[in-house]
Amino acid sequence: xxxxxxxxxxxxxxxxxxxxxxxxxxxxxxxxxxxxxxxxxxxxxxxxxxxxxxxxxxxxxxxxxxxxxxxxxx
Numbered sequence: 001x002x003x004x005x006x007x008x009x010x011x012x013x014x015x016x017x018x019x020x021x022x023x024x025x026x027x028x029x030x031x032x033x034x035x036x037x038x039x040x041x042x043x044x045x046x047x048x049x050x051x052x053x054x055x056x057x058x059x060x061x062x063x064x065x066x067x068x069x070x071x072x073x074x
Contacts, residue, residue, distance in 0.1 A: 016062070031065070038070060039068065041068060041070050041071065042068040042070055043069040043070065043071055044068075044069065045068070046066050046067070046068040047066065047067045047068070048063045048064065048065070048066050049064070049066075049067075050062070050064050051063045051064075062064070
C-alpha cells in the first residue's frame, strides 16, 4: 500500500486499522498455505530452527525457520 498524495492525504484516503489488520492476516494466510504446499513437495528431511528472545520491555518473540530441498518443477 503506497499512496503519494503530494501532501494532500485525507483520513478517507487511508484504510482503517481494522482493514489493515484484515489485509495483513489475509496475506499471512496465503503465505502459510503456499509454504505448506511447498513443504509437501520436499525431497526428504526438513530442518527446523527456533529462536526465542525478549526486548528490554519484556515483550517476547519467537522466530522459526525451516530448510528443505524441493525438486525443480522443470
